[in-house]
Amino acid sequence: EPLEQLAGGAFSFVAPGSALNEVKSICGDVEDSASVTLGKRHILFEVGDTELICRRLEGEFLDYKNAIPRSNPISLTAETKSLIESIDRVSVVISDKLKSPVRCVFDHDKVFLSAKTGNGEAKDVCPVNGDGGRLEIGFNNKYLMDAVKAAPADKLRMEFTSGVAPCVILPAEGEENFVYMVLPVRLKAN
Numbered sequence: 001e002p003l004e005q006l007a008g009g010a011f012s013f014v015a016p017g018s019a020l021n022e023v024k025s026i027c028g029d030v031e032d033s034a035s036v037t038l039g040k041r042h043i044l045f046e047v048g049d050t051e052l053i054c055r056r057l058e059g060e061f062l063d064y065k066n067a068i069p070r071s072n073p074i075s076l077t078a079e080t081k082s083l084i085e086s087i088d089r090v091s092v093v094i095s096d097k098l099k100s101p102v103r104c105v106f107d108h109d110k111v112f113l114s115a116k117t118g119n120g121e122a123k124d125v126c127p128v129n130g131d132g133g134r135l136e137i138g139f140n141n142k143y144l145m146d147a148v149k150a151a152p153a154d155k156l157r158m159e160f161t162s163g164v165a166p167c168v169i170l171p172a173e174g175e176e177n178f179v180y181m182v183l184p185v186r187l188k189a190n
Contacts (some may be wrong), residue, residue, distance in 0.1 A: 010037055014061045019043075019054035026050050045120035068168060068181050072159035076106060077172040080156050083148050086113050090104075091141045093119040102141045102184040106132020106160070107154035115141065137163040138187040147180040164189075 023045045027034055032048040038056070045052045073092060076165040090113045094100050098117035107129045114123045115124050137160065148156065155172035169180040 013038055013043060014057040014059065015043055015054055016057060019045075019052065022050060022052055023047070026052065053151075068179060069159075070168070072161050072165075072168060074106070074132055074135055074160040075157060076098075076128045076132055076160075077155055077157050078111070078126060078128040080148060080154055082126050083156065085144050086111075087141060087148065088126045089113075089124045089147070090122040091117045093117045093122045094141050095119065101187060102140035102144060103136050103187055104139065106135045106137070108132075116141070132160070133158055135163060136187065137167065137176060138183055138185045139182060141168070141173055144182055147182050151178060151180065152176075 024048045026045075030048045034045060034047045037044040037046070041056055042053050043056055045054075066122055066128070090102055093115050094102075094117060096118055096123045100115045100117045106128065109128060111126050111128050111132065113124070113126060114121065116122075144167075151169060151171070153171040154175070157170045157172040159168040159170070165186060165188075166181045166183050169182065171178065
C-alpha cells in the first residue's frame with residue numbers, strides 16, 4: 001500500500017515496541033533529525049539515509065497513568081546503587097530452574113531482602129530513608145532489578161500501599177521524569 005501522508009498538526013500513534021527500539025538504536029548513531037510520516041496503516045521513520053517502515057497498531061494505548069496508584073501511604077527513598085547491589089546479592093540463589101521471589105521487609109531506615117531456593121538462602125540489608133512499618137512484599141527479582149537498573153536517577157522513591165499492591169518507583173529528587181510500577185508476587189508463609 002502506498003504510504004498516504006495524513007494532513008494535520010500534532011498527531012499520536014501506537015507502534016510496536018520492537019520497531020521503536022530499532023528507531024532508538026538508529027537515532028543513537030547519528031546527529032541527523034528524524035522525520036515521522038504517518039499513514040493509515042503504516043508509519044515511516046526517516047533518520048539520515050535510513051528508512052524504517054512499521055505497521056501502526058490499532059486502538060488507543062492503555063491509559064497507563066490511571067493504572068498507576070498515586071496515593072500511596074508508605075514512601076521510602078533509597079540509593080539506586082545500593083538497591084541494585086542488594087537485589088544482586090540475594091539473587092545468587094535464584095536461577096531459571098530454581099525460582100523464588102525476593103522477600104522484602106521494609107522497616108525503619110532499612111529493608112531486609114531474602115531469597116530461598118534449593119541452592120540455599122541469601123539475605124541482605126539495604127539502607128533506606130523512611131519507615132515501612134514492617135511491610136512485607138515479594139517481587140520477581142528480574143522485574144524489580146529491571147525497574148531499578150533502568151531508573152535514570154541516583155536516588156529513588158518507592159511508594160507502597162500494601163504487600164499485595166504494586167510498588168511505584170519514582171525519582172526521589174527533582175522533576176518526575178519517570179515512573180515505574182512493579183507488581184508484587186505472592187509470598188508463602190515463612
